[in-house]
Structures are given as structure tokens and as C-alpha cells.
Amino acid sequence: MNKEQLFEFHIRNNWFKISRYYNQIAAKYDMSFSWGFIMLNIEKEGTPSTSLGPKMGMEPTSLSRTLKNMEDKGYIERRMDPDDKRKSIVFLTDEGVELRKKARDVVIEFNQKLYSALPKTKVDAFFDIMQRIDVQLDKFLEEKNNEL
Amino acid sequence: MNKEQLFEFHIRNNWFKISRYYNQIAAKYDMSFSWGFIMLNIEKEGTPSTSLGPKMGMEPTSLSRTLKNMEDKGYIERRMDPDDKRKSIVFLTDEGVELRKKARDVVIEFNQKLYSALPKTKVDAFFDIMQRIDVQLDKFLEEKNNEL
Numbered sequence: 696m697n698k699e700q701l702f703e704f705h706i707r708n709n710w711f712k713i714s715r716y717y718n719q720i721a722a723k724y725d726m727s728f729s730w731g732f733i734m735l736n737i738e739k740e741g742t743p744s745t746s747l748g749p750k751m752g753m754e755p756t757s758l759s760r761t762l763k764n765m766e767d768k769g770y771i772e773r774r775m776d777p778d779d780k781r782k783s784i785v786f787l788t789d790e791g792v793e794l795r796k797k798a799r800d801v802v803i804e805f806n807q808k809l810y811s812a813l814p815k816t817k818v819d820a821f822f823d824i825m826q827r828i829d830v831q832l833d834k835f836l837e838e839k840n841n842e843l
Numbered sequence: 844m845n846k847e848q849l850f851e852f853h854i855r856n857n858w859f860k861i862s863r864y865y866n867q868i869a870a871k872y873d874m875s876f877s878w879g880f881i882m883l884n885i886e887k888e889g890t891p892s893t894s895l896g897p898k899m900g901m902e903p904t905s906l907s908r909t910l911k912n913m914e915d916k917g918y919i920e921r922r923m924d925p926d927d928k929r930k931s932i933v934f935l936t937d938e939g940v941e942l943r944k945k946a947r948d949v950v951i952e953f954n955q956k957l958y959s960a961l962p963k964t965k966v967d968a969f970f971d972i973m974q975r976i977d978v979q980l981d982k983f984l985e986e987k988n989n990e991l
Contacts, residue, residue, distance in 0.1 A: 701950065702957050703861045705973035710858040711900040712980040713851045719987045752859040802849065805983070809850050812979045813972070820968040821976070824961070825853035828969070831960045832860040835953070839867045 702828065713805075720801050724794065729753070730765055731798035734791060741784040743776065770794060850976065861953075868949050872942065877901070878913055879946035882939060889932040891924065918942060 717728035770791035776782040865876035918939035924930040
């Protein structure tokens with residue numbers, strides 16, 4: 696099996712290129728693209744910081760460092776959860792809401808460019824196969840969990 | 844556009860699940876899956892450490908920290924490049940070579956499981972669409988570079 700025959704080679708390669716693309720745009724706003732992703736995952740009514748990590752695929756320490764930096768820049772605010780004082784809820788500031796809109800535009804523009812560059816049948820095939828792979832990965836992960 | 848319609852949502856989601864899968868296996872060997880990937884990218888005749896970063900999609904500081912840890916564990920050796928003393932060349936130790944074989948088996952097993960779980964036509968569609976997306980991403984990145 697050479698690396699071009701490996702599923703993860705392509706998934707990883709494309710993910711890294713997409714990250715690079717978004718990072719180039721984010722750099723203009725003096726931020727990294729993960730800031731944009733975090734903003735897109737913060738709801739109007741606030742989002743518990745504990746629920747952001749799994750969504751972002753980030754380690755807790757790395758997430759909390761990033762949230763700290765975003766707070767220092769004035770894009771988010773962390774307030775204590777009234778129901779559980781050990782937890783914090785993340786809100787966007789007005790500046791954060793503005794940047795979130797930019798991030799949203801960038802994401803939509805990127806995806807529309809891909810949609811128009813690829814034949815419709817290939818796009819459909821993409822979503823179909825990615826969902827199938829996702830189902831398999833869940834199975835494999837469950838099997839691994841049961842082994843442990 | 845909801846998130847299921849975003850290309851990167853699926854690519855990122857699958858990449859994170861694959862990482863989690865490999866990390867679960869790597870944890871048994873008291874390592875992270877990036878160690879396995881690094882080992883698989885080290886050639887018998889040694890690999891310049893500067894060429895590992897781009898292959899791994901890792902930042903130089905994060906890569907050099909990881910290489911340091913792998914060296915401390917005795918899996919790799921870094922030797923000065925005789926042609927350019929500012930550079931180092933990474934070699935696998937005998938223990939590293941053994942672990943590399945394990946990593947290779949794990950990768951092949953995972954991919955074979957996916958190959959057998961998915962219909963052949965869907966697998967072909969996967970490689971086709973991922974290559975098409977790769978071509979587009981290169982174009983987008985080049986456009987962005989020209990803008991800057």
C-alpha cells in the first residue's frame with residue numbers, strides 16, 4: 696500500500712490545506728483560524744466552555760489558552776455558570792459578533808468556490824462517501840473502546 | 844448552508860476521528876499517534892528534520908519538541924548534517940525501527956478495514972473526489988498567495 700492508497704493520507708492532506716487556506720485569511724485579522732471556528736461555535740445565549748473542546752477537537756489546556764487570548768483581545772467574555780460555579784460560559788462581545796460574521800462569510804465563500812469548481816455528481820459522491828466513512832469510524836472507535 | 848453542507852466539516856470530522864482511533868492504539872505504546880507518523884516519514888538513510896515539518900503539517904517548535912521527546916525515549920537519533928552544520932538529520936534507532944514496523948501494521952490494518960467495509964465504487968469515488976479537492980485547494984492557495 697503506498698501512501699496515495701491510504702484514506703487518511705487524503706483526508707489529512709486536504710484538512711491541512713484547508714487549515715492553511717483559512718489561516719492565511721485569519722492572519723489578516725491577526726488571529727488563527729481556530730479563533731474563527733470557536734466563534735462560529737459560540738451561540739448567542741452563550742456556550743459552556745466544556746462543550747467547545749469536543750466540537751473543536753482541541754485539548755482542554757490548548758482550548759483554555761486560546762479562549763484566554765481571545766478574551767484578552769476583547770472578542771469573547773467568560774462568565775461563571777450560575778448553575779455550576781466550577782464551569783464558565785463563553786459569550787461573544789460586540790466585536791466578537793462582528794468578527795463571527797466575517798468568519799461566516801469566509802467559510803461560505805470557500806465552500807461555494809469548491810461547490811462551483813466541482814461537478815455536482817462528484818460533490819454528491821463526496822458527501823455520501825464521507826458519511827459512510829464516518830459511520831465506519833464510529834464502529835471502529837466503539838470496537839477499540841470495547842477492547843480496552 | 845448548514846454545517847453538514849460544508850466540505851471542511853466532513854474532512855475535519857473524519858480526520859479527528861482517525862486521529863482519535865490511532866491515538867487510542869498509540870497510547871498502548873505510551874506514545875501519541877504523531878510519533879508513529881513521524882517514524883513512518885523517516886527514511887533508512889535518515890531524513891532532514893526540516894523536511895519532516897511540512898510532511899507532518901506541524902509547526903517547527905512543536906515538531907522539535909516532539910523529536911526531543913522521541914529522542915529521550917530512544918526511538919530516534921539526531922545527527923548533525925555534514926553538509927550544513929545548522930541542520931540535523933533524523934535516524935531511527937533499532938527500537939525505533941521495531942516501532943515503525945508496528946505503526947506500519949496499524950496503518951495497513953486500519954485502511955484494509957475501511958477498504959473491506961466500503962463498496963469498491965465508493966472507495967474509487969473517494970480517491971477521485973479527494974484528488975479533485977486537492978487540486979482545487981492548491982489553486983485557491985495559489986490565488987491567496989498572489990493576493991498577498
